[in-house]
Amino acid sequence: MRALLFGAEEKSPEAERTLNRVIDMAFQSVEIYERLSMVAQDGDIEGLYELIAEYPNILEHFDNVSFCETPLHIAAEKGQTHFAMELMNLKPSLALKLNVSGFSPMHLALQNNHIRMVRGFLAMDSSLVSIKGRGRITPLHYVAQLGNEELLSEFLFACPSSVEDLTIKCETAVHVAVKSQQFMAFKVLLGWVRRVNREEILDWKDEDGNTVFHIAASMNQTETCSAAL
Structure with missing residues (x-):
């Protein structure tokens, strides 16, 4: 390590002391964040505050x-x-x-079905519903795919x-619900766009030029097509 940092030739005592300080700080930093990781895994709030007391700037990193x-x-x-x-x-x-x-904490909570945590995040910051993760998929897109109607409404x-957010494939949550064959999720979304007078969203096209009804027709989703009538 010394050769990599300072070169292979002999260094002065001051250079050696500097190197030792750098190495000590690196190992200390690793240990601090390993401890932080452990208290997070264990849900140890007291341990979190003990770390903050020792290293007040630990979260700034x-x-x-x-x-x-x-x-x-x-x-x-x-x-x-x-x-x-x-x-x-x-x-x-x-949380951002x-x-x-490419996943936010909200995405991970959803993926692991920690619904109480999802609702906690929602209560603290409602904008997290629109946080764009991998593929510009938001928590709303994800819930539409799962078909969780109650959470979708919330x-x-x-x-x-x-409801206006688009994935990298230009899909709204309505597109996602239809492609995932989540009819009840589609009904929730349909009711919502009607409630807020945004029915034009149903005519938005994905990257292939398909509206939700083009997709429903191609997948023989007669209920979905009928719901709009």
């Missing part, structure tokens, strides 16, 4: 990294709801971060503009 797994991602994946809410209260910006796979009421 994540603001300076574009894509990373934050302790909020870890808590979301593990279903540590109370820890996640405490952490989000301390550092709201963590994508990990290296998302729409919390963040009405989310």
